[in-house]
Amino acid sequence: MRINNFLMDRRSVRDFKKNRNVNSEILDQIKIILKELEKEYSEGGFEFKLYENGENIYDGLEGLAGYSGVMVESPHYIAVDLKDKDDKTVIFSAYYMEKLVTKLIELELDTCWVSVYDVDKSKRKELFGDSTNEINFILAFGYPKRGNPLIKKPFSERMGVEELVYDKVLEKRITLEYLEQRGLADTFYYLRFAPSIKNRQPWRFIVTEDKVHLLVKYEEGKNPPLIDAGIAMYYFEALQELQGTRHKWSLLDGFIHEGNTNYKYIAEYQL
Structure with missing residues (x-):
């Protein structure tokens, strides 16, 4: 598979x-x-x-x-x-x-x-x-019940790669051309289809010269969505294996605050 x-x-x-x-x-x-x-x-x-x-x-x-x-x-x-x-x-x-x-x-x-x-x-x-x-x-x-093939399955819209991935800092959007140059375009394209609670896609990724940092977005007064973070980490590693890379995430700690929006650092991945 x-x-x-x-x-x-x-x-x-x-x-x-x-x-x-x-x-x-x-x-x-x-x-x-x-x-x-x-x-x-x-x-x-x-x-x-x-x-x-x-x-x-x-x-x-x-x-x-x-x-x-x-x-x-x-x-x-x-x-x-x-x-x-x-x-x-x-x-x-x-x-x-x-x-x-x-x-x-x-x-x-x-x-x-x-x-x-x-x-x-x-x-x-x-x-x-x-x-x-x-x-x-x-x-x-x-085993699932057999559905009616004439009924279209529901589809959840997903955020684009440019909305989830940033270039060195959260304030700078990344380009697909740059991700292609780094060999990361396919990984992030498919990763956005990973499941998350209520399909909120709280992950944010910062690509640096030699690492990818994973953060999760959450609201003031709420807990960071750690479950979603773990799911994203699994699929990122699995997708990178398709590219011939078998590195593992290393956990981080730290926070970024922007108004009422918070970001928690989760992990870094060595490129």
């Missing part, structure tokens, strides 16, 4: 087949994948938990989570359980949750992120188990 084509076609599925569970052999493969991803992130700040009986999770969250109070019903769910609330843990839990999405797609399954952040913590403990620490997001997965 080429990650650029995947991003172009990526859609969250909210309607899964109720009468078709994922068979035990594939669930066993998923369990192996979960352990491999946890091992890959060697710092151990989070743990994946597979809930095979999705009916219990759905019944417990109906009216409390999902989209406009409508819970996404699927045969199975995967939760990411945070062992601490450090920014690094939150960022990389999202990074690996989205990497998990690509692994499930390769198994011909579809997925949908579901926020349970606003669900009472005692309710979350009841549903996910007393041994859990902090579960804010779960991943619904299964």
Whole structure:
């Protein structure tokens, strides 16, 4: 699976087949994948938990989570359980949750992120188990219902590359010609299709002579969207691999304030 084509076609599925569970052999493969991803992130700040009986999770969250109070019903769910609330843990839990999405797609399954952040913590403990620490997001997965081919799928408009990427400072817009010269044009073209909460695309990138800096935009009084940052980091690295570059992000810290708009530095990528 080429990650650029995947991003172009990526859609969250909210309607899964109720009468078709994922068979035990594939669930066993998923369990192996979960352990491999946890091992890959060697710092151990989070743990994946597979809930095979999705009916219990759905019944417990109906009216409390999902989209406009409508819970996404699927045969199975995967939760990411945070062992601490450090920014690094939150960022990389999202990074690996989205990497998990690509692994499930390769198994011909579809997925949908579901926020349970606003669900009472005692309710979350009841549903996910007393041994859990902090579960804010779960991943619904299964086989999608077949849609009507005559109905056009909804499409979310995306910001252009020039609105997301800057030349050395936030005040200076970058040109596509310059990105082409640096071998970054394709990466940023496809990266803008990466998912973000409510498709807000809060990422901002500053390209310098030898690095790319990732920042996220957020409003005064709100928390920086660290989940969106982790997702963008994963896809940026994956897209760069298509260009033959296998570097990794290094986390940063710092803030920029412009009126009521704030930007948090997230990470830098060595070119």
